[in-house]
Amino acid sequence: MKISYPLVVLNFKNYGEAIGSRCLKLAKIAEKVSLDTGVTVAVCPNFVDLEKIARSVAIPVLAQHCDPYEPGAFTGSVVAENLREAKVSGSLLNHSEKRLKLSAIAAAVARLKRVGLFSLVCADDVSSAAAASALNPDALAIEPPELIGTGVSVSTARPEVVTKTVASVRKLNKEVHILCGAGVSTPDDVKKAILLGTEGVLLSSAYVKSRDPETLLRKMCEFSLV
Amino acid sequence: MKISYPLVVLNFKNYGEAIGSRCLKLAKIAEKVSLDTGVTVAVCPNFVDLEKIARSVAIPVLAQHCDPYEPGAFTGSVVAENLREAKVSGSLLNHSEKRLKLSAIAAAVARLKRVGLFSLVCADDVSSAAAASALNPDALAIEPPELIGTGVSVSTARPEVVTKTVASVRKLNKEVHILCGAGVSTPDDVKKAILLGTEGVLLSSAYVKSRDPETLLRKMCEFSLV
Amino acid sequence: MKISYPLVVLNFKNYGEAIGSRCLKLAKIAEKVSLDTGVTVAVCPNFVDLEKIARSVAIPVLAQHCDPYEPGAFTGSVVAENLREAKVSGSLLNHSEKRLKLSAIAAAVARLKRVGLFSLVCADDVSSAAAASALNPDALAIEPPELIGTGVSVSTARPEVVTKTVASVRKLNKEVHILCGAGVSTPDDVKKAILLGTEGVLLSSAYVKSRDPETLLRKMCEFSLV
């Protein structure tokens, strides 16, 4: 499943609105909007619904987390081979609700790469983002944790965090794609994120809890094409 | 899915032999043997294959781990509601490869119970097993970690650990079911475990990596009926 | 250093008011009040000030945490032998700000016992306290985490949590001493805790941040002798 930019990544977390049949419905809406607008939308379902969603939609599906192990005696883990076998395209890593040790991020990025999968590392400030970029993931998302889930977008509340991070990361790594996370709630937030030099957004509750997720996402995709 | 005793629990861990289509095959064999012998066999697939297996077999399917949260902003988690929605029967908790904080075991047992699911708490010594029994899970598994994956069964190598644990637990909790884990490899290990006062076994590599898992499991089920 | 009951345990946490010379001053006040009132007061300084405090006061000094290891290649750890060598009397375990895995609590209690030191395990609800009591620590502290640091005492706000916990624990363990933690702020909270069947209290900010810690502690000690 090809990932292109601008990219809109929808993290379903483990919200009750995104479990079981509701998870599939939200993924199907994302697929429809992506096909209509031509903007790549990736969805990140919970682990239990992950395989079913990957079978059911023609857009990239990402895990919310991936452990740094090879297949083996790792009870309760999710490894790159689980994802590949289920046609999952890759994984978020180091989300603010699932922070990882530096050595685990390094190993998980390497393992996803080895099996041909996409890695998107979240980071919460300028220096962590710079550090994460040195691990050569496919993409980074900047998420100041104090804005996550607030409905206040980093691109609006603290545009300087975004521009500084883009500048810091670009000094170390010219190729990594940079997304803007934390508080992305409106189509306008998406537009601002792109204008600040990022290549897309990572959002969650604004989509999952929206009364009209299709209209919201459609506008977000359109506004990403600034 | 009713759980009765003697009970044979097969933890597939994240072995390469139990990912994707191989996972389904191992689960189907377990289902066949269970139906043939009348002994309940439960399977514990990795998270990504979990929902598919629960849809595909008529034996209890358990998660390998469950987080103690309600549905919500918990990226990378698996909660009781994920399991219920996917018709998964319950979960292992505190496996030696996924040890949990005491407060997390207490909360996860309570949450599984609240949504009507089965909890099986692993413990690695007499005092931890006694402590875990005070949390009132449905079942306990005794797994001295130094024997896990060794092919040496606790029921054979250290029968006194089993009898002491059964005695200690029974003083505190008359109702919890007690299984024997760690190193269970042969039908004879199963028989010994039952004779030592447990009501079943928890095993992993002996089944997953067997060249003839069906024959092995069939004999184990038969030997459990001592 | 003998520990007797009623017992008042002062957790200094890592508050700025209890670092370095201020730590020593707070410990000296506790020593004075203990000697004056005849009530045992134990102090729990941060790790760096721990040895100095243990050399400087004639009351029990406890660590805030202890790892479950033997001496060895455990960078950044504190083990029972460190405490014994420094004349520290024992340790808190599983404080709500330093929650431990069940297996670590079990092992740390056992290791402290083996070197002759005192263990005080914190637990946040009835079932965790019951479980912890099965590990046979010297003492337990009940601390509903939603009350910690609020200035609202569990003995006042939720007396039923205290009485239920005492009853549950006593069914499993007749000998463990039970303290009341979380929100203990006034001499009256101490009195209530004792009347509800506990043998002392564990408190922190009320003492550390008091403008007159000596008067507060003196009254608390007096009120503990109901």
Place this chain on the structure above:
Amino acid sequence: MKISYPLVVLNFKNYGEAIGSRCLKLAKIAEKVSLDTGVTVAVCPNFVDLEKIARSVAIPVLAQHCDPYEPGAFTGSVVAENLREAKVSGSLLNHSEKRLKLSAIAAAVARLKRVGLFSLVCADDVSSAAAASALNPDALAIEPPELIGTGVSVSTARPEVVTKTVASVRKLNKEVHILCGAGVSTPDDVKKAILLGTEGVLLSSAYVKSRDPETLLRKMCEFSLV
């Protein structure tokens, strides 16, 4: 306490040979050798002995770990202010036996810097070292974990890991000092480490468990002046 290069850092871990009075003796030997040879030797005692050692020797003393918090309600933690108050010069971070989350390393480096202390971040491979260098610590130590405690030095067994790491780090950060850890056992290992482009070594058991630590360290210091 000024830190200059070449630098020999002695991590005492929590070996029985380095607890209490034995800890002080090992620190005193290090002080003597440092004064005699003019090479800076820093010692890293366990937390409980840390303050006493910092009062007793005229060489840099480092903590083995530092939490990323400000002073406050963090039971069982060690923060930068504890170290500063005790005249400790700084801290190791992310040692292989105390791995940290990326966000914790970033925050701890920043907090140590803010209070004027030295930070030495350990990393286990080329990409983690590059990432850590982006956090701008004072120094880095390269420690392939498969060599730690083996008596086989990375500078001897895998010189290419050292040269690659030096090259990778130098691309991103011209100023960070780079040390060589893992398996450093002999004066010759120290010499090789310097010749491969590092500015010193981090070692542990070879010194702590030596029958003649003074002679060993003296030769190591001399061999560091290649």
